[in-house]
Amino acid sequence: MNRIAQLRGPEPAKRHNARTIAALTGNPGCSRRSVLDAAGVDKVALAARVGFPGSFGQSRFALARGNAFEAMLKADDCELLRSVLDVGVVGYQDLGADDDATLTARHARTRELLTSATSALVDHPLLTLSVAGQTVFLEPDLIAFQSEGRLRVVEIKSFAIVDGQADAAKVAGAAVQAAVYVLALRRLLGDDRVSHEVILVCPSNFSLTPEAVVVDVRKQLSTLKRQLSRLSSVTELIDSLPPAVSFDVALSPAALVESLASVSARYVPECLSTCEMSVFCRHEAAGTTASLGRSVRESLGGVETVAQALELATGTATPTPDQAEAAALLRTAARLREEALS
Ligand code: SF4
Incomplete structure (x- = not known):
């Protein structure tokens, strides 16, 4: 072993997915x-x-709602999804789910299909991505289709778009996940074959009526590539x-x-x-101090604990040369607090 x-x-082994790689x-x-x-x-x-x-993770309610929404979109060879995406008449290929023993075979089927000239909605493809020296399989719950000679990633999400607006943090999370798929597809097929624009399909205005929005993930892609290479x-x-x-x-x-x-x-x-x-x-x-967040960690470099920060702020401890800048910041903050409270 x-x-x-x-x-x-x-x-x-637990399998990776786009969510775990994004995280x-x-x-x-x-x-x-x-x-x-x-x-x-x-x-x-x-x-x-x-x-x-x-x-x-998601609540059971959110998962059930997400599953119901996805099943509705994909019913009858993705009839509803096609109408939202406005992709015209293209084929539909479901590569299905399978167990660990057949992952390589499904990945090969995915590669074969995506490298062919077929214009189709592709359900349950299996992609790979190298993460920190390990090749991980990605089982995206996505559909990619040929559009103007390029593949596009479609992400189905259960958070709602209300009056044209969605929760910014959820959209950002979905965009990073979609960027993981775009990167995996680009590593498989080359950059030119895969669009940097992904399509998010979400429920609209508290109903299950789908709405599609196009998201440009170029920024997420470059962050992802940089961070993966830094791992x-x-x-x-x-x-x-x-x-x-x-x-x-x-x-x-x-x-x-x-x-x-x-x-x-x-x-x-x-x-x-x-x-x-x-x-x-x-x-x-x-x-x-690190547990209080990145901005605190960066501002208080060299000051490891909250107790130490309080001592430096009140002048009951003498800062080391490394801590001098942070100590000055802390004393100023303490003085401003005193003034505000008095
Ligand atoms: S610090 Fe802990 S919770 Fe945060 S990423 Fe590392 S293992 Fe996960």
Whole structure:
């Protein structure tokens, strides 16, 4: 068994999807997440085993609504979806879902279909992307079709567009996920064959009536490429871990906490919406300035804890040369606060 599989234990590896890759690139400095994801560890099970389960992911209601919306769009060979996309008469190919043993075959079918000149809606394609030295399969719930000689990615989302406006954070999240698919398709077919404009199909105005909007993901694509290339080599990181480190969820919680402690984390408040380990990492990072967010981390470089920041602000501690700038900032903030309160 290789070291990566050893780290995970006998459980089957969790598969990546566009959401996990988008989230992974959202916190590229976190070695813990990189290692857990590269090893395919079930982070939901791990977080629960160490006593910090989170209510991560979409609610059951949102999932059911999303599934119903998607099924409605795809019924009868995507009849409704075709009318929203206005793609005219094109074929429909469903590459279907299958198990781990046939992923490579489905990827080959996807490649064959997408490289052909066929103009079709393609359902359940299987793409690959290299993430931190690991090739991961992506099972996009997307349909790509030929439009003016280029493939376009279509993302079906269950959040609503109300009076032409949608939740900006949700649109941004959907755009990063769609960019993951665009990048995977471009690596497969070449940049010219895949459009940087993706189509989001969402319910309109609290009904299930679909509405399509075009989103340009060029900015997300360049961020994604930059961050993927920056991701530290996980293989090297994993090889450097002590042999006793394991995330096999059959181990005791104490052993798992010890293993987690041996891989450095970089908790930021955004983790709460992007990583299954967030409640554990927040607890672990309590009292640190980094846990208050990136802007605080950057402003208070060299000041590791909230207690230390308070001492520097009130002048009860002497700053080191590295902390001088942050200390001046803290003293000014403390003085302004005093003035505002008095
Ligand atoms: S929650 Fe923890 S493991 Fe996940 S990205 Fe944040 S710091 Fe890293």
